[in-house]
Amino acid sequence: MTNKQHKILILGPQGSGKGTQASILANKLGVPALSMGALLRDAATKGGVIGDEIARIQKMGALVPDEVAGEIFRARILESDATSGYIIDGYPRNEAQYDVYAALDTPTAVIVITVPHGVSVQRLHDRAMKEGRADDTVDVITRRLQIYHNDTQPMISHFTERGIVHDVDGVGTVEDVAARIEALFVEV
Numbered sequence: 001m002t003n004k005q006h007k008i009l010i011l012g013p014q015g016s017g018k019g020t021q022a023s024i025l026a027n028k029l030g031v032p033a034l035s036m037g038a039l040l041r042d043a044a045t046k047g048g049v050i051g052d053e054i055a056r057i058q059k060m061g062a063l064v065p066d067e068v069a070g071e072i073f074r075a076r077i078l079e080s081d082a083t084s085g086y087i088i089d090g091y092p093r094n095e096a097q098y099d100v101y102a103a104l105d106t107p108t109a110v111i112v113i114t115v116p117h118g119v120s121v122q123r124l125h126d127r128a129m130k131e132g133r134a135d136d137t138v139d140v141i142t143r144r145l146q147i148y149h150n151d152t153q154p155m156i157s158h159f160t161e162r163g164i165v166h167d168v169d170g171v172g173t174v175e176d177v178a179a180r181i182e183a184l185f186v187e188v
C-alpha cells in the first residue's frame with residue numbers, strides 16, 4: 001500500500017477486534033503483526049517461574065507486571081522483521097507502560113477501535129464457546145474491561161495530544177472495520 005515506515009499501535013476494549021484488525025492491516029502494509037497478549041501466552045507456555053506467573057495472571061484477567069511486558073516488547077522489536085515497522089495490539093496499556101514505550105520508540109499512528117460494552121461481551125462469549133480461552137469467562141471479561149477503562153483509556157491522551165489517534169468504529173463485520181482502517185492509510 002505504501003513504502004512509508006509504519007509503527008502502529010492498535011488499542012481498544014476487549015473484543016473490539018484489535019488482534020483481528022492488526023493481522024489484516026499488517027498483511028496490507030507488509031509489516032509484522034505483534035500481539036502483546038499472544039507474546040505473553042507464548043511466554044507462558046514455556047513454563048518456569050515467569051511463564052507460570054504469566055499464565056496465572058492472564059487467567060485472572062489482570063495485567064502482567066509492566067517490566068515483563070516492557071522487556072517482551074523491547075526484545076520483539078529488535079528482531080529483524082520488525083526493524084522497519086510493526087503493528088502491535090495491546091501495548092502500552094497504562095502509564096508505566098507508556099513511559100517504557102516512549103523511551104524505546106515513537107508510533108506513527110494509534111488506532112483506537114471502539115465498540116459498545118454489549119458487543120465486547122457478546123464476541124468474547126462467542127469465542128469462549130468456540131475456543132475456550134481461559135480468560136473469556138464473565139467475571140474475567142468484566143475485570144479486563146475495567147482495566148481498559150481505568151488504565152488504558154486515560155493513557156491514550158498522550159497520543160491524542162500529538163494528533164496521531166484515529167478512532168475507528170468497531171461495529172460491523174470484520175471486513176467493514178478493516179475497510180475503515182484501510183481508508184486511513186490510503187495515500188492521497
Ligand code: AP5
Pocket residue numbers: 012013014015016017018019020021036037038040057058059061062063064065066069089090091092093097123124126127135144170171172173174175177
Ligand atoms: P489480549 O490477548 O490482548 O486480550 P484482550 O486485550 O483481552 O483482547 P481480546 O483478545 O479479548 O480482544 P481483541 O480486541 O484483540 O479482539 P479479537 O480480535 O481477539 O490480552 C490477554 C491478557 O494478556 C490480558 O488480560 C493480560 O493478562 C495480558 N496482557 C496483554 N497485554 C498486556 C500488557 N500490555 N501488559 C500486561 N499484560 C498484558 O476478537 C475477539 C473475538 O471477536 C474473536 O473471536 C474474533 O474472531 C471476534 N471478532 C473480531 N472482530 C469481529 C467483528 N467485526 N465482528 C464479529 N466478531 C469479531
